[in-house]
Amino acid sequence: MALSRMASSSSSSSILKPISAALSLRRPLSSDTTLTIETSIPFTAHNCDAPSRAVETSPSELLKFYRDMALMRRMEIASDSLYKSKLIRGFCHLYDGQEAVAIGMEAATNRKDCIITAYRDHCTFLGRGGDLVQVFSELMGRKGGCSKGKGGSMHFYKKDSGFYGGHGIVGAQVPLGCGLAFAQKYSKDENVTFALYGDGAANQGQLFEALNIAALWDLPAILVCENNHYGMGTAEWRAAKSPAYYKRGDYVPGLKVDGMDVLAVKQACKFAKEHALKNGPLILEMDTYRYHGHSMSDPGSTYRTRDEISGVRQERDPIERIKKLLLSHEIATEKELKDTEKEVRKEVDEAIAKAKESPVPDPSDLFTNVYVKGYGVESFGADRKEVRATLP
Numbered sequence: 001m002a003l004s005r006m007a008s009s010s011s012s013s014s015i016l017k018p019i020s021a022a023l024s025l026r027r028p029l030s031s032d033t034t035l036t037i038e039t040s041i042p043f044t045a046h047n048c049d050a051p052s053r054a055v056e057t058s059p060s061e062l063l064k065f066y067r068d069m070a071l072m073r074r075m076e077i078a079s080d081s082l083y084k085s086k087l088i089r090g091f092c093h094l095y096d097g098q099e100a101v102a103i104g105m106e107a108a109t110n111r112k113d114c115i116i117t118a119y120r121d122h123c124t125f126l127g128r129g130g131d132l133v134q135v136f137s138e139l140m141g142r143k144g145g146c147s148k149g150k151g152g153s154m155h156f157y158k159k160d161s162g163f164y165g166g167h168g169i170v171g172a173q174v175p176l177g178c179g180l181a182f183a184q185k186y187s188k189d190e191n192v193t194f195a196l197y198g199d200g201a202a203n204q205g206q207l208f209e210a211l212n213i214a215a216l217w218d219l220p221a222i223l224v225c226e227n228n229h230y231g232m233g234t235a236e237w238r239a240a241k242s243p244a245y246y247k248r249g250d251y252v253p254g255l256k257v258d259g260m261d262v263l264a265v266k267q268a269c270k271f272a273k274e275h276a277l278k279n280g281p282l283i284l285e286m287d288t289y290r291y292h293g294h295s296m297s298d299p300g301s302t303y304r305t306r307d308e309i310s311g312v313r314q315e316r317d318p319i320e321r322i323k324k325l326l327l328s329h330e331i332a333t334e335k336e337l338k339d340t341e342k343e344v345r346k347e348v349d350e351a352i353a354k355a356k357e358s359p360v361p362d363p364s365d366l367f368t369n370v371y372v373k374g375y376g377v378e379s380f381g382a383d384r385k386e387v388r389a390t391l392p
């Protein structure tokens with residue numbers, strides 16, 4: 001990676017927790033020195049000029065990227081264990097491998113920009129400022145969860161930070177995202193919506209219908225295809241005649257981005273935001289990879305080889321990439337980075353312990369937030385004979 005140093009200051013986005021004291025800078029570089037780092041590979045553009053590969057960052061931002069991605073990784077690994085010990089039930093889709101997309105997007109946006117995604121949503125919630133106790137409480141169906149323990153893994157929300165979920169119906173979040181962009185344009189605020197979907201969802205009709213309207217009305221909608229190369233157990237080339245998802249908007253410009261390089265993601269999202277505010281929609285295809293299977297019921301190794309997975313881990317892992325940068329530019333030592341990993345592990349363990357203390361929702365809450373109040377809906381038992389409750 002090429003690097004040059006310039007003596008101006010830059011601010012890093014401040015998500016999740018502040019970087020630890022153990023990682024405070026003791027090197028010649030001050031924490032806000034501007035560093036310019038080249039992306040792993042060039043962007044590939046469709047119907048637009050590609051942004052520069054030279055990305056501005058700072059030592060403190062790189063340290064933060066490292067910590068935030070390590071925290072997300074640890075959270076997902078811990079969720080896997082909780083699932084296997086049956087403390088998490090139902091659907092659960094993990095995001096490990098894809099962390100750079102959530103983190104890079106955060107670095108280029110503010111909380112008035114909206115984000116909406118599918119069911120692989122734990123890390124997006126954390127990136128938007130959600131806390132770990134809420135994550136684990138929601139996953140374990142406890143009251144303290146971000147959806148009061150009633151949504152579970154697929155239904156995380158944080159509206160006060162512009163995070164609109166967490167959706168289980170493949171592709172359905174994209175038209176909703178275009179609706180959010182419509183509201184932003186209508187109210188003349190200078191913000192955009194990032195609507196995320198997978199390579200599997202990319203073949204759905206509703207996506208093109210929403211994109212058509214968004215383009216006609218120049219809505220500030222950015223469609224982000226997280227191409228992890230599989231939709232459940234189906235490889236992209238089996239599902240799509242053209243897996244070049246960044247080109248699939250035809251008249252709508254697109255950009256293919258190394259989604260394992262957090263700096264490339266940040267640059268692309270910054271570029272997309274500027275573009276969308278001036279010209280309307282754009283597609284970003286993030287070339288990424290999921291290490292886990294599709295969901296907890298998928299071991300993830302029947303339709304792809306173990307060599308493929310370990311190859312990506314070795315050559316493209318987003319956390320390793322930042323680690324190498326931190327070490328090669330003497331921003332942190334191996335020991336400091338190990339200490340961060342330990343801290344992150346402790347933080348996750350403490351959050352799980354707290355979440356376990358949270359009670360499960362009351363039975364009386366079963367239908368709240370589901371039906372409009374005041375209609376007197378009656379709820380029956382499974383035999384459909386006995387009225388068990390009349391809803392408020």
Ligand SMILES: Cc1ncc(C[n+]2csc(CCOP(=O)(O)OP(=O)(O)O)c2C)c(N)n1
Pocket residue numbers: 120168169170171197198199200201202228230231232294
């Ligand atoms: C409308 C609809 N069809 C099918 C499903 C079942 N389903 C859940 S996830 C999924 C695969 C989606 O793959 P992709 O869009 O690539 O997202 P990824 O899981 O890789 O993040 C399918 C078919 C669903 N939830 N909704």
Ligand SMILES: [Mg+2]
Pocket residue numbers: 198199200226227228229230231232
């Ligand atoms: Mg996919």
